[in-house]
Amino acid sequence: MELADLGFNSWFQKKREESQKLDFSIARITRVDRNRYLVRNEENEIQAEPTGKLLFFTDSSQDLPCVGDWVFVQYYNDGTLAIIHELLPRKTFLRRKSAGNTVDYQMIASNIDIAFIIQSCDFNFNLRRLERYLVMAKEGHVEPIILLSKSDLVSSEELEKRISEIRQAQINARVITFSNKTDIGLDTVQQVLEKGKTYCLLGSSGVGKTTLLNHLLGDEVFETNPVREKDSRGRHTTSRRQLVVLDNGAFLIDTPGMRELGMIAAGTSIDDSFSDIQELSQNCRFNDCAHTVEVGCAILTAVQTGNLDEERYQSYMKLIKESKFHQMSYVERRKKDKQFGKMIKIVKKQIKKK
Numbered sequence: 001m002e003l004a005d006l007g008f009n010s011w012f013q014k015k016r017e018e019s020q021k022l023d024f025s026i027a028r029i030t031r032v033d034r035n036r037y038l039v040r041n042e043e044n045e046i047q048a049e050p051t052g053k054l055l056f057f058t059d060s061s062q063d064l065p066c067v068g069d070w071v072f073v074q075y076y077n078d079g080t081l082a083i084i085h086e087l088l089p090r091k092t093f094l095r096r097k098s099a100g101n102t103v104d105y106q107m108i109a110s111n112i113d114i115a116f117i118i119q120s121c122d123f124n125f126n127l128r129r130l131e132r133y134l135v136m137a138k139e140g141h142v143e144p145i146i147l148l149s150k151s152d153l154v155s156s157e158e159l160e161k162r163i164s165e166i167r168q169a170q171i172n173a174r175v176i177t178f179s180n181k182t183d184i185g186l187d188t189v190q191q192v193l194e195k196g197k198t199y200c201l202l203g204s205s206g207v208g209k210t211t212l213l214n215h216l217l218g219d220e221v222f223e224t225n226p227v228r229e230k231d232s233r234g235r236h237t238t239s240r241r242q243l244v245v246l247d248n249g250a251f252l253i254d255t256p257g258m259r260e261l262g263m264i265a266a267g268t269s270i271d272d273s274f275s276d277i278q279e280l281s282q283n284c285r286f287n288d289c290a291h292t293v294e295v296g297c298a299i300l301t302a303v304q305t306g307n308l309d310e311e312r313y314q315s316y317m318k319l320i321k322e323s324k325f326h327q328m329s330y331v332e333r334r335k336k337d338k339q340f341g342k343m344i345k346i347v348k349k350q351i352k353k354k
């Protein structure tokens with residue numbers, strides 16, 4: 001595979017020449033998992049690590065590598081490890097504001113040609129949310145296409161109504177309706193996908209992003225999960241962003257749903273889907289109860305007495321933790337890391353003394 005097949009066009013070539021970093025190789029980030037990365041080059045996909053300099057002297061988290069980025073690398077261990085030295089400029093991007101006092105952004109993906117904004121035709125359909133995703137795409141210079149999934153769940157009249165609501169809201173983006181169940185509309189989605197171009201799937205948890213990806217791959221490669229029956233909410237199955245190559249040479253990035261939504265409607269999504277647990281917490285003895293070990297914790301009591309499903313408790317805690325982490329600004333997170341480092345030093349000293 002040539003770099004051009006990976007999407008490296010003349011725009012990036014020009015940036016590369018301007019940078020004068022000609023002794024570095026070029027690769028593309030295909031997966032981010034905290035500080036661990038995968039990159040793809042002409043030959044294969046390999047592990048990658050940023051230099052300490054890149055990691056610690058970056059002021060904003062948005063300047064760290066994200067899925068879709070082109071990066072300057074050097075190879076080690078017979079080409080099985082790439083060290084990431086610097087990012088090439090981004091042509092387009094999808095990013096979200098981090099909640100909190102400081103204005104900081106987190107990158108979702110970069111160098112995207114088209115963003116597929118997916119809403120399912122059932123309860124997930126929401127014009128205001130749609131508008132927020134469209135703003136996100138516009139800010140990052142990404143062309144949006146709206147995909148209405150699960151068309152099999154509504155009548156054709158209802159489907160028409162959804163589309164006319166979109167048009168009445170002065171949204172002019174292309175709309176494609178489709179179903180992973182009946183395959184209707186899938187060929188239209190397929191026709192959009194072009195070799196060497198990069199597409200990103202955006203939308204709430206459970207709308208069928210990963211199912212669509214599997215469908216396009218013709219195989220159940222990635223995990224999917226049924227939505228909850230009660231309110232058709234997803235179970236945030238996909239946990240990281242990943243760039244996948246399709247048979248026809250197009251690139252598709254799947255993203256986790258729920259958290260993406262959390263960022264847009266800051267905080268509210270958690271309250272909505274776990275309102276019963278939220279309510280329980282009103283009865284905890286301490287206002288700042290973390291619901292982990294505290295005496296008089298109403299949530300723990302409910303788990304113990306069987307009034308609250310243990311699994312639901314766990315997923316609630318997971319979500320809280322994630323959203324807290326995401327809501328921390330980059331600086332706060334760095335501080336936390338540093339405090340953790342200090343703590344380890346102190347503990348080590350104490351061990352030595354013994």
Ligand SMILES: Nc1nc2c(ncn2[C@@H]2O[C@H](COP(=O)(O)OP(=O)(O)OP(=O)(O)O)[C@@H](O)[C@H]2O)c(=O)[nH]1
Nearest residue numbers: 180206207208209210211224225226236237238257
């Ligand atoms: N009826 C119907 N169900 C669908 C369709 N597409 C997906 N589903 C179902 O919806 C559920 C959720 O699908 P996923 O692909 O896991 O959703 P997702 O958007 O990837 O969700 P997250 O990974 O949590 O963000 C699965 O049970 C799918 O089988 C569709 O077109 N029609």
Ligand SMILES: [Mg+2]
Nearest residue numbers: 209210237238
């Ligand atoms: Mg998924």
Ligand SMILES: [Zn+2]
Nearest residue numbers: 284289291297
């Ligand atoms: Zn509690």
